[in-house]
Amino acid sequence: MKPDYQSKIGSEAERLELRDRLAGKFRSFLPDESVLVDEEDLRPYECDGLSAYRQLPMICVLPHDIEQVQSVMRICSELEVPVVARGAGTGLSGGALPLNDGVLLSLSRFNQIIEVDEANRTARVQPGVRNLAISEHVSDLGLYYAPDPSSQIACSIGGNVAENSGGVHCLKYGLTVHNILKLEVVTVDGELITIGNDTYDSPGLDLLALMTGSEGMLGVIVEITVKLLPKPEVARVVLAAFDDVQRAGDAVAGIIGAGIIPGGLEMMDNPSIRAAEDFVRAGYPVDAAAILLCELDGTEEEVVDDIERVRGLLQGCGATEVRVAADDDERARFWSGRKGAFPAVGRISPDYYCIDGTIPRRHLGHVLTRISELSDEFGLRVANVFHAGDGNLHPLILYDANIEGELERTEQLGGKILEMCVEVGGTVTGEHGVGIEKINEMCIQFTDGALTQFHAVKAAFDPDGLLNPGKAVPTLARCAEFGAMHVHGGNLPHPELERF
Amino acid sequence: MVASDKAGFADPAIAALASQVVDAAASGTALRIVGGDTKRFYGGTLDGEVVSTAGLTGVISYDPTELVVHVGAGTTLTELQETLRNEGQMLAFEPPHFGAGSTVGGMVAAGVSGPRRPFGGSVRDHVLGAGLINGRGEHLAFGGQVMKNVAGYDVSRLVTGSLGTLGIITDVSFKVLPLPAFEQTLRLDHIDAGEAITLMSGWMSTAAPISALAHTSGSLYVRLSGARKAVQASAKTLGGDVVDDGDVFWTQLRDHTLDDLGGDDVLWRVCVSPATPALDFGDAARCTIDWGGAQRWVTGYQGDIESVRALASGAGGHATLFRGASDRSTVFAPLAPAVLKIQSRLKAAFDPKGIFNPGRLYADF
Numbered sequence: 001m002k003p004d005y006q007s008k009i010g011s012e013a014e015r016l017e018l019r020d021r022l023a024g025k026f027r028s029f030l031p032d033e034s035v036l037v038d039e040e041d042l043r044p045y046e047c048d049g050l051s052a053y054r055q056l057p058m059i060c061v062l063p064h065d066i067e068q069v070q071s072v073m074r075i076c077s078e079l080e081v082p083v084v085a086r087g088a089g090t091g092l093s094g095g096a097l098p099l100n101d102g103v104l105l106s107l108s109r110f111n112q113i114i115e116v117d118e119a120n121r122t123a124r125v126q127p128g129v130r131n132l133a134i135s136e137h138v139s140d141l142g143l144y145y146a147p148d149p150s151s152q153i154a155c156s157i158g159g160n161v162a163e164n165s166g167g168v169h170c171l172k173y174g175l176t177v178h179n180i181l182k183l184e185v186v187t188v189d190g191e192l193i194t195i196g197n198d199t200y201d202s203p204g205l206d207l208l209a210l211m212t213g214s215e216g217m218l219g220v221i222v223e224i225t226v227k228l229l230p231k232p233e234v235a236r237v238v239l240a241a242f243d244d245v246q247r248a249g250d251a252v253a254g255i256i257g258a259g260i261i262p263g264g265l266e267m268m269d270n271p272s273i274r275a276a277e278d279f280v281r282a283g284y285p286v287d288a289a290a291i292l293l294c295e296l297d298g299t300e301e302e303v304v305d306d307i308e309r310v311r312g313l314l315q316g317c318g319a320t321e322v323r324v325a326a327d328d329d330e331r332a333r334f335w336s337g338r339k340g341a342f343p344a345v346g347r348i349s350p351d352y353y354c355i356d357g358t359i360p361r362r363h364l365g366h367v368l369t370r371i372s373e374l375s376d377e378f379g380l381r382v383a384n385v386f387h388a389g390d391g392n393l394h395p396l397i398l399y400d401a402n403i404e405g406e407l408e409r410t411e412q413l414g415g416k417i418l419e420m421c422v423e424v425g426g427t428v429t430g431e432h433g434v435g436i437e438k439i440n441e442m443c444i445q446f447t448d449g450a451l452t453q454f455h456a457v458k459a460a461f462d463p464d465g466l467l468n469p470g471k472a473v474p475t476l477a478r479c480a481e482f483g484a485m486h487v488h489g490g491n492l493p494h495p496e497l498e499r500f
Numbered sequence: 501m502v503a504s505d506k507a508g509f510a511d512p513a514i515a516a517l518a519s520q521v522v523d524a525a526a527s528g529t530a531l532r533i534v535g536g537d538t539k540r541f542y543g544g545t546l547d548g549e550v551v552s553t554a555g556l557t558g559v560i561s562y563d564p565t566e567l568v569v570h571v572g573a574g575t576t577l578t579e580l581q582e583t584l585r586n587e588g589q590m591l592a593f594e595p596p597h598f599g600a601g602s603t604v605g606g607m608v609a610a611g612v613s614g615p616r617r618p619f620g621g622s623v624r625d626h627v628l629g630a631g632l633i634n635g636r637g638e639h640l641a642f643g644g645q646v647m648k649n650v651a652g653y654d655v656s657r658l659v660t661g662s663l664g665t666l667g668i669i670t671d672v673s674f675k676v677l678p679l680p681a682f683e684q685t686l687r688l689d690h691i692d693a694g695e696a697i698t699l700m701s702g703w704m705s706t707a708a709p710i711s712a713l714a715h716t717s718g719s720l721y722v723r724l725s726g727a728r729k730a731v732q733a734s735a736k737t738l739g740g741d742v743v744d745d746g747d748v749f750w751t752q753l754r755d756h757t758l759d760d761l762g763g764d765d766v767l768w769r770v771c772v773s774p775a776t777p778a779l780d781f782g783d784a785a786r787c788t789i790d791w792g793g794a795q796r797w798v799t800g801y802q803g804d805i806e807s808v809r810a811l812a813s814g815a816g817g818h819a820t821l822f823r824g825a826s827d828r829s830t831v832f833a834p835l836a837p838a839v840l841k842i843q844s845r846l847k848a849a850f851d852p853k854g855i856f857n858p859g860r861l862y863a864d865f
Contacts, residue, residue, distance in 0.1 A: 198816025
């Protein structure tokens with residue numbers, strides 16, 4: 001799969017000439033080690049967390065202040081060179097996949113926490129700061145930054161904003177969009193603008209919401225003001241086992257229907273439970289069809305109350321076993337299996353492919369049954385982990401990239417699962433973003449009119465289409481082609497064409 | 501997949517609106533989008549032929565255990581809230597009712613949230629999806645009925661607070677939350693604004709189950725929401741007297757029927773970072789503080805517009821002429837030129853002929 005992007009470069013000679021010209025211009029204000037052109041230096045930037053897609057950029061720049069970013073953008077605008085911004089490169093949808101004739105703009109040197117405002121519970125941070133580093137930095141003040149994507153030890157806050165990242169606590173504490181106040185953004189033509197402010201809203205159209213999750217298509221984020229929350233007094237976790245997945249799903253509905261909003265509410269199916277247990281020895285019941293982890297947080301009184309109610313609800317919903325973590329150690333152990341689920345699956349299969357759909361929870365039983373049927377049909381194992389509280393499902397498809405055709409089949413299976421998510425009223429991406437990975441599935445979820453409107457939104461920020469072109473929103477031409485492919489029932493035409 | 505099918509309406513109501521839009525775009529006629537018309541006092545100039553969302557009523561889908569409701573834009577807020585209350589749920593942003601006929605579409609278009617906002621989130625925080633008729637008369641669906649959804653630009657949150665300048669909102673999906681099991685309001689008397697701000701700021705840094713904090717006429721009001729024991733334990737720590745009819749106070753604050761907020765006076769909304777010390781609006785001014793310090797309602801202000809705007813932006817925020825302005829051309833704080841340029845282009849991206857609510861947000865669009 002290639003981005004919907006037509007290079008303006010006619011020949012390799014022309015490309016190298018442009019590269020050298022750009023390098024000369026960048027080196028007038030950046031030190032040599034911040035302008036990379038050699039293949040060995042560019043190699044680390046050829047992909048993000050979705051390593052099935054690789055492309056060396058033409059040139060990579062690593063500015064360390066905002067003025068330098070502005071200069072890079074001015075030069076690229078003037079020469080009409082596309083720019084792909086990159087944070088920590090942990091994204092799972094290929095959003096930071098470079099372009100052969102483009103500049104890769106790394107924000108990794110923007111790694112400072114500029115200021116913490118304790119009284120207003122906010123922090124001004126640079127985009128390259130790691131997500132977890134923010135919470136660690138303010139921990140002594142009794143505060144933390146709530147969104148916690150599973151990559152939080154490595155992923156950067158700038159990337160979190162670009163993807164509107166979630167995590168396991170979204171149901172109660174929201175996504176990135178709910179936890180930021182202000183952005184400093186460099187526009188495509190190098191202007192620095194402020195979006196949002198230090199209070200809870202700002203006048204005019206809500207550009208802060210629009211920028212969040214815009215996948216680097218609208219501007220380059222160079223500073224973020226995040227909200228910090230007081231740490232809950234207490235957090236306790238309950239583990240429940242079920243001999244039937246649907247029953248576990250019903251238990252989730254039961255808890256929420258009873259008016260309880262857990263801090264975290266996660267489900268794992270049997271293959272995930274086994275993989276996780278083998279990996280971290282979390283003490284999971286390996287024969288269970290599904291387990292639920294339900295974390296309750298708040299004041300001591302609140303949590304004590306809720307734990308008892310949840311225990312009763314789970315038993316009433318047919319749990320075969322309900323365990324309440326006795327202390328923080330056991331709580332950490334319960335979570336360790338869930339948090340280590342992806343690497344655990346990585347141990348039992350040479351490769352795995354993570355899908356990221358969201359569904360209305362009531363369809364969970366149907367969707368999991370269908371995934372299991374598809375798994376048989378395609379001859380590929382699937383382990384499911386599920387942010388059960390908010391409906392975000394991560395089927396992990398196990399495959400071996402060394403077996404010819406297996407990645408292709410994996411991608412087809414993934415596509416089928418996402419189509420089903422849309423059919424039941426959900427979405428093709430809950431938190432990983434569209435990037436290049438799910439660009440075809442966007443054609444299923446949105447009408448041509450909506451896609452055209454998205455392109456118009458982008459053009460309002462970036463009339464020449466230089467910011468991360470070809471990602472996130474498919475062209476109508478692509479959808480027409482994909483639609484035609486679709487009719488042929490999974491047998492893709494042109495098997496000779498390269499597909500990832 | 502036809503967008504109007506997705507939105508759940510019989511075609512005629514949508515089709516009629518869409519064709520009205522197409523005609524207006526062709527003739528260059530301005531349209532003034534109206535739900536209950538209870539917020540006609542709010543925003544910039546009112547201009548254009550009235551186009552009503554009255555035909556778009558009703559709850560389209562609601563499953564309480566999903567915490568999601570999908571509802572037509574012309575549905576009254578009262579009806580929606582009644583539906584939710586019957587299932588023990590609520591809109592956590594506590595939207596104001598500025599009149600009996602307030603509609604869901606108007607609430608979203610205005611994007612105004614009530615006292616629970618700092619603790620429960622804003623209108624846009626709870627919007628999950630929206631249907632929109634754009635300036636080309638196309639009916640489009642954005643977002644959806646699920647909580648986590650990052651497919652496509654977040655247009656449904658962009659239209660929240662856009663005052664109808666981007667199109668006609670036809671239907672909206674919201675995240676809803678359970679009603680608190682128990683609530684209690686406390687009042688601490690003889691406290692001035694400065695002390696109140698310090699106290700509120702301190703409390704907001706704790707895990708206490710606070711759901712509203714306000715200061716008016718020398719009294720500090722605290723609302724606690726949650727499990728009964730948790731609320732009672734916190735109430736002991738915070739101090740003050742229990743207010744028996746606490747709900748009445750919060751409703752009055754929310755709907756601007758408190759003495760200090762109502763009336764014909766010009767009402768300024770000054771938003772700042774919450775811990776900003778008491779601001780000096782002049783001797784004649786009265787200030788009611790909501791949102792734990794972040795939202796300050798000011799009446800009786802005698803100074804000029806530039807001064808109050810400077811005061812607000814100096815404290816990290818902005819000032820809006822919320823109600824009663826004689827000149828409605830500059831009710832919202834001016835935007836930086838580069839931001840205005842983007843916003844004007846965005847407006848044109850949805851509404852190329854500039855027919856929807858011209859001047860309601862900014863004179864430029």
